[in-house]
Amino acid sequence: MNKKGHVLNAVLLSLGIGYLLEPAGDLETFRTIIMIGVPVTLGALFPDVDTAFGKHRKTLHNLPILAAFLLFPFYFGNLEYVWIGIATHYVLDVAGSKRGIALFYPLWKREFGLPIGVAVSSNYATLATIGVTILELFLIALVIYQIPQVGLEFGQQAFGL
Ligand SMILES: [Zn+2]
Numbered sequence: 214m215n216k217k218g219h220v221l222n223a224v225l226l227s228l229g230i231g232y233l234l235e236p237a238g239d240l241e242t243f244r245t246i247i248m249i250g251v252p253v254t255l256g257a258l259f260p261d262v263d264t265a266f267g268k269h270r271k272t273l274h275n276l277p278i279l280a281a282f283l284l285f286p287f288y289f290g291n292l293e294y295v296w297i298g299i300a301t302h303y304v305l306d307v308a309g310s311k312r313g314i315a316l317f318y319p320l321w322k323r324e325f326g327l328p329i330g331v332a333v334s335s336n337y338a339t340l341a342t343i344g345v346t347i348l349e350l351f352l353i354a355l356v357i358y359q360i361p362q363v364g365l366e367f368g369q370q371a372f373g374l
Pocket residue numbers: 214260261270274302306
């Protein structure tokens with residue numbers, strides 16, 4: 214996707230996550246959207262820096278880069294949520310656009326994509342972006358609302374409650 218698509222994806226995703234985490238729609242919801250939305254949008258713009266530095270859809274479009282941004286906050290205590298932007302950029306490039314990304318670069322140069330994607334220049338690019346974002350939010354909602362429940366039930370069973 215192009216920059217416009219990645220920003221649209223990051224902004225809609227952050228709005229959705231903000232409401233999933235703080236559903237009241239009050240000041241706390243707004244604060245959460247800004248807190249998550251700014252780093253996620255910056256993260257979503259980062260991988261395409263490899264159009265100028267490195268090989269596009271390879272150098273900054275791989276799992277080692279995502280892992281580095283996932284671990285960064287644990288070591289240095291900042292850059293939280295940036296990894297979500299990187300991850301959603303990868304998801305949009307893999308699922309929403311025709312050309313895939315080299316997930317295992319530099320070990321393996323092959324670009325992986327899903328056959329459902331559209332060309333970046335296509336009239337359907339925005340529609341594909343919104344579709345991918347809705348799917349992502351659905352999966353995030355499952356994680357936020359279902360996994361704690363499964364964990365609770367597992368915990369209750371483990372303690373014989
Ligand atoms: Zn990209």
